[in-house]
């Protein structure tokens with residue numbers, strides 16, 4: 001009999017809670033990864049760097065396991081179908097995994113759990129990707145927090161050193177000893193290599209130590225760029241939060257935002273396509289397609305907006321300050337539905353995370369929990385003046401900034417600001 005450890009968004013061997021439990025409680029643990037065709041088939045870009053990244057991580061895990069005379073079993077397809085196959089191929093004692101809180105993942109896991117339950121096979125899941133998972137930080141009446149600050153205070157007050165300890169030692173001797181299983185190539189799963197460089201997973205202590213001073217300036221190397229590693233679990237949140245606690249409280253606070261938005265999504269799965277504040281779904285978005293295209297291409301004539309969009313298109317990354325500016329510009333200046341921008345980011349961002357992306361967009365559009373009030377409209381020129389005074393970031397992404405090839409502003413700031421306020425106001429007063 002074997003037990004399965006199912007990797008999903010926890011692509012590492014060290015300090016992996018579910019894997020630790022599997023190896024502690026059972027013998028013959030066979031690691032598994034399923035390339036989920038439901039997700040992969042939706043990706044339009046066949047050289048999506050995120051798929052390449054996952055493939056690379058799995059290859060690394062595979063190589064590490066080979067050194068331990070074990071291997072990782074790979075399936076491609078619909079997870080439920082993959083489990084049906086596994087049930088016919090192996091005699092399975094139990095399945096171990098780490099919890100995933102997204103709506104799709106929850107419904108997938110429910111199906112697998114019941115499929116296994118029919119054969120009396122337990123499905124054990126563990127907390128791994130968060131320090132506090134949805135439901136662990138609640139207010140006095142047992143409800144979820146709608147506002148970040150009290151959430152973060154309780155989060156910090158409940159944090160104990162033990163929670164940041166790693167899971168070790170791993171009982172590697174309990175891995176299923178099997179000869180090398182075949183890892184499909186990227187091509188075999190329908191993808192190609194991308195041109196994009198993935199940021200390193202080493203947390204730069206210098207950067208984290210000065211984070212509170214440098215994080216707002218897009219021309220500086222002032223943020224950690226660990227988003228993709230947190231998204232796919234190639235680093236452990238416990239190790240990173242421990243570093244943050246030692247080095248910089250502002251950085252730790254950002255990790256708490258990540259958990260706040262995961263909690264909001266878990267309690268309010270409707271936010272995936274609806275405003276958190278329902279009244280805001282009354283806003284009559286203009287949704288001008290040409291203007292949307294200009295925004296996507298970085299051709300709005302607002303340098304800070306255009307630099308950000310060009311950075312995103314070229315690298316799969318955009319600095320947080322600039323994400324806030326471009327999102328505000330799209331939703332307020334252009335009155336384009338936040339869902340359009342959200343979907344564009346989802347397709348492009350290497351660190352795309354449903355909860356944080358949705359949270360960030362709804363924050364900027366004013367439709368979300370604890371959001372920017374609707375009458376506060378970022379002025380792109382003053383944002384540029386404050387955060388890229390010397391035009392270093394702008395010149396990097398818009399070399400033609402001083403020539404007549406660069407477009408005139410797509411809309412006048414004063415006019416657009418007033419139009420946004422009036423539109424929101426009349427929609428909300430209905």
Ligand code: FAD
Pocket residue numbers: 215223224225226227228230254255257258259261318319320321323324327345349351352353354356357358359360361364
């Ligand atoms: P750092 O500044 O070094 O922060 C470290 C980590 O903390 C990040 O990697 C991330 O996991 C977390 N974090 C930081 N800021 C936030 C935040 N405001 N909300 C939630 N988590 C945060 N973040 C994503 O991880 N995925 C997204 O898809 C995403 N979409 C966004 C969309 C909009 C419109 C906005 C305004 C923000 C979005 N963010 C998103 C949050 C933030 O911009 C990124 O996490 C950050 O820029 C990633 O860069 P970094 O890894 O250098 O982060």
